Amino acid sequence: MSNRFWNHQEPESEVYTNATIDALNFIVVHGGTPSRWRTFWFHMPWKVRGMEPQIVVLNFISESPMPKLERFEVKYDGAHHRKIEERWGKLLSNKPLFQHPPPARLKVAVLEWVPNPYLFAGSLAGRPQIVGLTRLEVKFPPKLPKLEDFxxxxxxxPMLEVLSIDTRINQCSHRSPNQGGQNLPTSLPRISLPKVRVLGLSFNTSHVFPWWGHSLLFMLNAPNVQSLRLLLESPGCRGRVPVNQTFIDYIIKGDDQTKPKPLFPLLTNLELFVEPIVERSGRRYPNQEILKAYPSITTLILPRPTELRMLSIQPWLVPCLNRLIVYARLASELRESISERCGADLGLKTVEVLVLDESNNEEIESKYIGELYGLGVEISFSHSKHRVREVLGLDDI
Structure with missing residues (x-):
């Protein structure tokens, strides 16, 4: 569905819902039989309020056999509203996402804000909806599934190569439940994922810590991860719960505290932001602790400018770093952070600046070139919102 479809003059959700139904019926009536579909892609943009069009699509999928499906993407960028789960209850079909048996050829699944009943309803316990994937990206709604079900x-x-899990909530207007007091499940299964080389963990600290995120990570046995996205933050929500230090220690030391070693020994590419931990004795900086534990990092992506100062800390963190990717902020801060590294001949070869949604791109690029001149590093610029995903390998499959 094109942008012209979503730019309808009447923004009410009912208009989009009816138009979505008409569009799907039109495709089927004119020969687009779902049983022949190999790819399905649906994107709800930010300008559409309400979940109704997406629910209509999911209900359509649940009623249509798709044995040849190889790639399935449902993406949601819409606003997230108070009591949205209650609103879903009136719309859901209470049917599984796919008819039984699930599509055996499916290799790629991107699921954003797909209500849990489609995947994890009680009747589906012995009928997995998704099997045999090589790439899975999940962006969960506020109500997380049971860890055992996920x-x-x-x-x-077991052949997954790319796995990304996102529990962050944007533009959140509700107070997340205080789950910090919940106990960790005592008998979580250990899941062997030896093929995973790209792992994304984007967790909302006001919603999932300490029990859900920590438990999920403990379940994953993925020793061959080479690229990691680790974003632990609380975007737009009240009632923030601090990042759990046990979670950080597990990433740094693994599960055997008597013989500590990094959880991901092959890690070379890292996108990193973890909010500081406030303790009675002062602040702890998990970002620094993580970088200290992974000296083999060669590519580092820093989404927040406040973390640039880590690069000038001595003893030097990430001594093997040769590519740094940052978002366009203040060029002078970047120079200050890396000039001493360059002077120490630590091998930083490339600085890539992401210039996104800026009207004065040429001016910004000129400032960076001027500030970094003479440091001996190659400077490049990217205007693609997908550049970080490309570098990490999230889009490889």
Whole structure:
């Protein structure tokens, strides 16, 4: 569906819902039989309020056999509203996402804000909806599934190479439940994912810590991860719960505290932001602790400018770093952060600046070139919102 479809003059959700139904019926009536579909892609843009069009699409999928499906993407960028789960309850079909048996050829699944009943309803416990994937990206709604259910879904795709899990909530207007007091499940399954080389963990600290995120990571046995996206933050929500230090220690030291070693020994590419931990004795900086534990990092992506100062800390963090990717902020801060590294001949070869949604791109690029001149590093610029995904390998499959 084109941008012209979503730019309808009447923004009410009912208009989009009816138009979505008409569009799907039009495709089928004119020969687009779902049983022949190999790819399905649906994107709800930010300008559309309400979940109704997406629910209509999911209900259509649940009623249509798709044995040849190889790639399935449902993406949602819309606003997230108070009590949205209650609103879903009136719309859901209470049917599984796919008809039984699930599509055996499916290799890539991108699921954003797909309500849990489509994947994890009680009647689906012995009928996994997704099997045999090589790439899975999930952006969960506020109500997270049971860890055992999500673990079972992962266990049915032992050949996964790319796995991304996102629980962050944007433009959140509700107070997240205080789950910090919940106990960790005592008998979580250990899931072997030896093929995973790209892992994304984007967690909302006001919603999932300490129990859900920590437990999920403990379940994953993925020793061959080479690229990691680790974003632990609380975007737009009240009632923030601090990042759990046990979670950080597990990433740094692994599960055997008597013989500590990094959880991901092959890691070379890292996108990193973890909010500081406030303790009675002062602040702790997990970003620095993580970089200290992974000296083999060669590519580092820093989404927040405040973290640039880590690069000038001595003893030097990430001594093997040769590519730094940052978002366009203040060029002078970047020079200050890396000039001493360059002077120490640590091998930083490339600085890539992401210039996104800027009207004065040429001016910004000129400032960076001027500030970094003479440091002996190659400077490049990217205007693609997908550049970080490309570098990490999230889009490789």
């Amino acid at each position: 673990g079972a879904l992962l266990a049915n795709s």
